[in-house]
Amino acid sequence: xxxFFGIVGTLMAVIVLWAAVEPVHAMHIAExxxxxxxxxxxxLASLPLIVVGLRNLxxxxxxxxxxxxxxGLVGAGVFIxxxxxxxxxxxxxxxxxxxxxxxxxxxxxxxxxxxxSVALTLQALFxxxxxxxxxxxxxxxxxxxxxxxxxxxxxxxxxxGASWVISAFLAGLISDWATYGVTAFILTGAxxxxxxxxxxxxxxxxxxxxxQIPLGILEGFVSAGAYSFIHSRRPEFLxxxxxxxxx
Amino acid sequence: xxxxVAGVIVALIVGTALGYFLQKxxxxxxxxxxxIEKFAKDAGRQPSEPFINVDQGDLLLFCFLVAGAVGGFIFxxxxxxxxxPKSEPVERLPHV
Numbered sequence: 064x065x066x067f068f069g070i071v072g073t074l075m076a077v078i079v080l081w082a083a084v085e086p087v088h089a090m091h092i093a094e095x096x097x098x099x100x101x102x103x104x105x106x107l108a109s110l111p112l113i114v115v116g117l118r119n120l121x122x123x124x125x126x127x128x129x130x131x132x133x134x135g136l137v138g139a140g141v142f143i144x145x146x147x148x149x150x151x152x153x154x155x156x157x158x159x160x161x162x163x164x165x166x167x168x169x170x171x172x173x174x175x176x177x178x179x180s181v182a183l184t185l186q187a188l189f190x191x192x193x194x195x196x197x198x199x200x201x202x203x204x205x206x207x208x209x210x211x212x213x214x215x216x217x218x219x220x221x222x223x224g225a226s227w228v229i230s231a232f233l234a235g236l237i238s239d240w241a242t243y244g245v246t247a248f249i250l251t252g253a254x255x256x257x258x259x260x261x262x263x264x265x266x267x268x269x270x271x272x273x274x275q276i277p278l279g280i281l282e283g284f285v286s287a288g289a290y291s292f293i294h295s296r297r298p299e300f301l302x303x304x305x306x307x308x309x310x
Numbered sequence: 311x312x313x314x315v316a317g318v319i320v321a322l323i324v325g326t327a328l329g330y331f332l333q334k335x336x337x338x339x340x341x342x343x344x345x346i347e348k349f350a351k352d353a354g355r356q357p358s359e360p361f362i363n364v365d366q367g368d369l370l371l372f373c374f375l376v377a378g379a380v381g382g383f384i385f386x387x388x389x390x391x392x393x394x395p396k397s398e399p400v401e402r403l404p405h406v
Contacts, residue, residue: 091342092342092346093342093346093347093350093357093358094357094358094359094360094361095355095356095357095358096346096347096350096355096356096357097355098355128391129391129392129394131391132388132391132392133392135384135385135388136385136392139381139385148338148340150338154341154344155337155338156338156339156340156341156344157338157339157340157341158340158341159340187360188362189362189364189370189373189377190364190365190370191360191363191364191365194357194358194360194361195360195361246346250346250349250350253355254349254350254353254355255353256353263349266349267345267349270344270345270348270349271341271345274341274344274345275341284315287315288315297393
């Protein structure tokens with residue numbers, strides 16, 4: 064009972080303190096920026112992976128009864144992390160990590176796509192962070208690109224013999240950079256019109272650089288720290304990785 | 311490793327504080343405003359108002375309190391599913 068009220072109280076205190084801060088928007092593409100055709104295209108690109116993720120959730124939760132609760136917890140983490148503005152002195156702007164790298168390691172990339180889409184939907188509905196028409200594009204950049212890039216580099220690094228701390232660091236780093244790289248790609252595709260695609264793409268990537276290079280490194284450390292903490296305190300959460308079930 | 315992480319955290323905090331004083335003119339806007347909306351405006355696309363705007367008065371705070379209460383209740387109700395009592399030590403994990 065004490066635990067229950069302690070958790071509820073802590074959660075509410077964190078949420079109230081966080082809500083008292085003026086909302087700051089970061090990577091998400093805002094409502095109305097993408098022309099409707101492009102918005103629909105990115106919805107269609109994201110939808111199959113969300114469907115596969117939901118199917119995986121159903122199948123895996125029959126074998127692992129704790130999975131749904133863990134997915135909910137990871138989803139809450141992705142929601143908070145992808146809203147949290149962090150000031151970056153090198154750029155004089157704020158940006159946020161994505162959390163999809165560590166999420167993909169813990170629950171698998173397809174489930175990470177699902178939790179990202181839920182987090183982005185809530186942010187679009189209640190925080191004016193992103194938008195409903197741009198939900199598909201934001202899900203693709205943060206959910207699909209971030210999750211698969213992070214998970215892919217984690218697996219690759221492990222197979223190449225890197226330690227798990229380095230692998231988790233790389234997952235956080237690459238998932239962050241992949242998210243912003245794909246955001247630049249989506250924007251360029253929709254907005255370059257008759258201009259040079261690659262020139263605009265490189266320009267947007269360079270504009271992200273002062274913020275995202277340090278923030279990506281920070282996300283790498285956060286991912287490595289989170290993985291290290293879970294590995295030492297709750298290693299059973301990582302059993303699905305050992306079973307090869309995090310796909 | 312712990313010293314390295316602690317060092318990075320301290321460096322980030324000090325860097326942020328220094329940056330705040332060195333770049334007082336910076337408004338600390340999000341990268342969406344500094345980058346995405348800038349390029350969108352250059353291309354003739356303006357961000358539109360959100361379909362549902364709860365950022366009015368205390369409405370946002372109310373939404374977060376309700377969401378926090380509901381989320382906290384569910385989290386507490388399913389606490390044992392998430393953190394089951396330890397039964398036996400887990401074998402060394404191969405980490406993929």
